Amino acid sequence: MYIILVYDILSDENGARISRNIFKICKKYLTNVQKSVFEGEITPVLLKKLNIELGKFIRKDKDSLIIFKSRQEKWLEKEFWGIEDDKTSNFF
């Protein structure tokens, strides 16, 4: 399946560390398209692994992480209205 993953980590004393970890984990499975947005093809087994890995960091009362799933990538078209590639994501 094809997924878009977006996250928003609360900026408290642990926020920066958690963000870095979430970013690194997502990058192992998906393509980074914006600072906290990833996309890509993934199997259900790998999605489960990703869920388990992220579950160690995401705080269910503070952080938001949404997965949009599509059965086929061809149903999704992308438009860039600002910077084409995410040049803001190189800060890690």
Next chain:
Amino acid sequence: MYIILVYDILSDENGARISRNIFKICKKYLTNVQKSVFEGEITPVLLKKLNIELGKFIRKDKDSLIIFKSRQEKWLEKEFWGIEDDKTSNFF
């Protein structure tokens, strides 16, 4: 069509003001699901209007805004791995 809109505004001296404006404009057309993530059904005409309104604020060399388009919402399924509703978006 159904779209997911994600944006990332550079945090410079104008960043906060631009973010607030982008947020307000998007909220007129779409549903806010995470701090800088919106989704919803939109017609091509309204999408064009949204593009024009946002174009007044988005800086093409600094900010990122991506639109993912899907022909049918039923092709998209959503999972929340953190906070269910975006409680982080009430700060505007």
